[in-house]
Amino acid sequence: MRSATTKRSVGGLVAFGIGTVGALVLAVGLLVLGGGKGDQRVFPTAVASAGGSAVAGGGGNDQPAPAGEGEINVVEKDFAIAMDKATTKAGPITFNIKNNGPSPHNIAIKELNQTSETIDGGKSTSFKADLKPGTYTVICAVPGHEQLGMKMTLTVQ
Numbered sequence: 001m002r003s004a005t006t007k008r009s010v011g012g013l014v015a016f017g018i019g020t021v022g023a024l025v026l027a028v029g030l031l032v033l034g035g036g037k038g039d040q041r042v043f044p045t046a047v048a049s050a051g052g053s054a055v056a057g058g059g060g061n062d063q064p065a066p067a068g069e070g071e072i073n074v075v076e077k078d079f080a081i082a083m084d085k086a087t088t089k090a091g092p093i094t095f096n097i098k099n100n101g102p103s104p105h106n107i108a109i110k111e112l113n114q115t116s117e118t119i120d121g122g123k124s125t126s127f128k129a130d131l132k133p134g135t136y137t138v139i140c141a142v143p144g145h146e147q148l149g150m151k152m153t154l155t156v157q
């Protein structure tokens, strides 16, 4: 009896996992069709991030390298934002953004109503903002991504 119950819940988890990966594969397939880019690198990235987000929920090998003064390195993935620092000095700040994908992402500073360009997975861009002292909410402004976890706090001193 007990083993039957265990089997059932494991089966449910496996079914859930397959469903999640299937949805991602479908989404990536649509992206590839839509973009017309047959980039094979996209597929394993999708599978890896399905496992990573379920277990770790961010971090791991998606940590940005340390940036110099006046710059913040940002690494985005589905669906998390990592910045090399959470506190910086006031003034003009350049955000060096890398999208580890697979989905397109951007960054937006909510309080300033400023948004970077949206970049595809594997691409990079930079984004400048003049930051006065305060606390800022940095999100990905692609619809739904903030709710999926793409949200960070940046303190400017």
Ligand SMILES: [Cu+2]
Binding pocket: 103, 104, 105, 106, 140, 141, 142, 145, 150
């Ligand atoms: Cu995003």
